[in-house]
Amino acid sequence: MTEYTPKERLYRALRKQPVDRMPAVCFTQTATVEQMEASGAYWPEAHADAEKMATLAEAGHTVIGFEAVRVPFDITAEAELFGCGIKAGDLKQQPSVIKHSVKNLEDMDKIKNYNLNEGRVGLILEAVKILSEKYGKELPVIGSMIGPFSLAQHINGDAWFGNLFTGEDIVPALLDFCSDFNVAYAKAMVENGADTIAIIDPTASYELIGGEFYEKYALPYQKKIVDAMKELDVGTVLHICGNTTNGLSIMDKTGVNGISVDQRVDIKTATGNVENAIIIGNLDPVAVLWNGTPEDVEEASKKILDAGVGLLSPGCGIVSMTPNANLQKMVECAKNYKY
DSSP: OOOOOOHHHHHHHHOOOOOOSSOOOSSSOOOOHHHHHHOHHHHHHHHHHHHHHHHOOOOOIIIIISSSSOSSOOOOOHHTTTTTTTOOOOSSSSOEEEEOOOOSSSGGGSSSOOOOTSHHHHHHHHHHHHHHHTTTTOOOEEEEEHHHHHHHHHHHTHHHHHHHHHHOOOOHHHHHHHHHHHHHHHHHHHHOOOOEEEEEEEGGGGHHHHHHHHHHHHHHHHHHHHHHHHHHTTTEEEEEOOOOOGGGHGGGGGGEEEEEEEETTHHHHHHHOSSEEEEEEEEOOOIITTTTHHHHHHHHHHHHTTOOOOOEEEESSSSOOOOOOHHHHHHHHHOOOOO
């Protein structure tokens, strides 16, 4: 069989086309303290400096061996663009949203005139361009963003779920706004060189909102992003935290190429619950990747691969204290696997 470049291999794997072997990639957060030490680019500075962001993202490839480069490392830049207060985080902790910006429909006027080239969103686009210019011919360049449901929750805050369950007008208005932003942001990432888009939508979890609410308040808005990317022949991966087993058939309706699942999801069951997407995951990022040994990683990887996973990857974002050796073992297991 033909030997493909990493970029060709991931393109084909996401579209269920024949490949020589499994790609070794990660669609969730990739940075670790050991990678920071190796590259000289550290959190929190690497969240807010395009060059440092690109340098740290590059370490996922040069230090760990991932066959892709991915930015950013958190899911708060979008909320920050829309006036939310952000706690910057530190060497080990990612930034977090601590203040929200929209309470009602009238407040939405404050966030409508945004500029994608401003703030950390603009810096992320710059980092995508830096990585694409250096690696884009050979490696996949993955642009990641928070999904519309979780972005709406960041912007609306603690009131979001109450508004959701009482059917307030702010809910569809904010979801329309956020998904339109997501589409524009994804297109800008592609213009800057991204060829794959990861949508991280943690609070749209089946465990939190159930199937009926997911179908009404998450599915159509995620699908809007996916449809826009399909027109550009850009692959999409959706990651949602929690045990999404019973919601996978609905998530599959978004049309994404891949669904990244949490470590609580049984891979064999998951593959039987989808018709279109490949299943990605789902090594435990804490018990196995952070606190385990390379031998533990190899054993857990074998079980996941034997269960029929589409791409071997962490079940969520990589913990910053995860040892290089464990991540390198995961990469090795993926590279050695032939479908």
